């Protein structure tokens with residue numbers, strides 16, 4: 037059975053394929069097999085990963101991408117899923133040609149252990165997450181600060197090796213949170229040789245959260261953004277108008293992006309309108325099946341194609357990420 041509906045196929049043929057470059061780089065993908073979890077571990081029944089059989093391997097990703105983007109060659113940067121029980125020593129299999137990978141990072145991991153994991157897996161960076169910092173510091177998830185997500189030794193390592201860090205920023209105020217604003221800049225200044233990719237445009241999924249909040253980051257030459265799960269046209273347009281396009285990466289957040297739904301702004305908040313009854317953040321499920329949805333993945337590409345400056349599309353959708361991650365992989369080999 038194919039994953040694509042006839043409606044998806046029409047969207048691809050009419051709206052996407054004619055405008056997409058032949059090569060795409062997805063800079064934000066979660067890849068993990070069952071061996072990344074202890075025996076007996078299972079996600080809760082309504083967890084979105086259950087839709088993919090409780091794991092999401094590189095070959096599952098390849099199969100779906102071949103259906104979704106049949107005429108594109110797609111590269112990716114990937115990492116596991118930052119579940120408390122995920123074994124952080126297990127990383128996706130990188131080839132550093134079309135598949136680049138990062139290690140999950142808790143501030144509890146010693147710099148030596150992290151360096152070993154990077155070397156063993158030929159990884160180009162790391163992916164910290166709020167829950168690991170909460171567990172390590174004893175703070176409530178909502179109180180975690182950007183700088184809680186790393187130990188001093190990790191920051192030294194990240195800077196010394198010039199790693200990439202995909203950072204999902206904490207705190208309910210998201211991109212507009214003043215503590216985040218200050219600490220994102222501090223982080224970039226503290227590790228000038230590293231590249232910080234602020235995921236989901238700093239989680240700014242509604243317009244008020246992004247307006248006025250990109251200027252200080254734009255001034256940091258090592259601050260980058262990925263667009264994962266952002267399908268809000270005004271947020272994207274604002275971002276392209278206020279942040280250098282050469283530091284913006286297309287990312288999807290697959291496999292979540294392969295679910296059917298759309299993120300919409302409601303009263304200075306956002307909700308995921310969902311065709312499927314799965315739990316992702318602020319989801320509202322269309323239980324009566326009133327709407328014919330397509331995937332978040334297509335909604336993201338659609339919005340990006342409608343808002344990115346046309347002359348920057350190849351860079352945002354491929355070149356920026358391919359150049360960045362290839363350069364990092366080469367420099368790690370060179371030592």
Ligand SMILES: [Zn+2]
Pocket residue numbers: 064066264289
């Ligand atoms: Zn993600």
